[in-house]
Amino acid sequence: MRVALALGAGGIVGAAWMIGALDALEQHGGLRPADTAEVLGTSVGSLIAVMLAAGVPTKAMAAYANGELDGALEPLADHDATAIRLTRLPLPLRPGSLSMALRARDGAGRLTGLLPRGAVSTAAIASLVDRVVGERWPRGELRIVACEYASGERVELGPGRAPDCVPATAVAASCAIPGLYEPVAIGGRDYVDGGIHSHSNLDLLAGSELDAVIALNPMSTGAWVGGGGLRERAAALRRRRSAARLAVEAQHLRAAGVQVLVLEPAFSDIAAMGPNMMARDRRGEVIEAGRASTARALRRLGRKRLRLLGLTPG
Secondary structure (H helix, E strand, C coil): CCEEEEECCCHHHHHHHHHHHHHHHHHHHCCCHHHCCEEEEECHHHHHHHHHHCCCCHHHHHHHHCCCCCHHHHHHCCCCCCCCCCCCCCCCCCCCCHHHHHHCCCHHHHHHHHCCCCCECCHHHHHHHHHHHCCCCCCCCEEEEEEECCCCCEEEECCCCCCCCCHHHHHHHHCCCCCCECCEEECCEEEEEHHHCCCCCHHHHCCCCCCEEEEECCCCCCCCCCCCCHHHHHHHHHHHHHHHHHHHHHHHHHHCCCEEEEECCCHHHHHHHCCCCCCCCCHHHHHHHHHHHHHHHHHHHCHHHHHHCCCCCC
């Protein structure tokens, strides 16, 4: 079977949740990322996608996220690329992309264009990828999603794709959150976070002659989340919008005869994650929550459904 893995946006907390979910998929569904036909990564999902394609085990990622030493990532023990150390921002703030604000096709792109140009370097992210993966792309069917800063247009970066770049640059561009990180220059143009267009970008897998797609989307949820303060209500609204977008993309694939499994945070996961997707102190708890909720989701699916998705029940 031709199975694709799609890893969505979600910041530091979302990355932790996906690491736990991927570990459960391997333990309880027999999913071997190395055996997938394609891997699609958006924003922080691109970082995990490149690591998986390079053969880094999910257990090594989990150990690294928790500050533990592990063979595969041991050389990086003192190099925490997920940490954001904000220094005093330069004043006045540089204006954003007026052309994106005027030309973008959706509200996210227009808002991005109005935000100040980010001031935090993506060098730490690029350095992590470079030290683990190197300058050669680890596999042929790997797609990294970013957006051109001047127009908001979505682009796919990867081996044999234009604009040409090394894995570290592609991941840095896909992770460059507007208003926070500096845009990343590739081929004379600037690029920013692929999550501007969609947190999942699942529709890019249409036409790839796939049998099944397994999508991990930390920014959405099928659980009802309400109440709380302003930040919690804003996060809940963002999740509902992300879920609606993801549902449309998934239905497009299903209409073409592709089996689709969407895995997103359950209520217990959201409680562990909190409203701040860039929080660093929740990673261990979120990894465990993602591992447990994904294991429960796989058990509910049943053996027949898992086999249709190319999974082998444990």
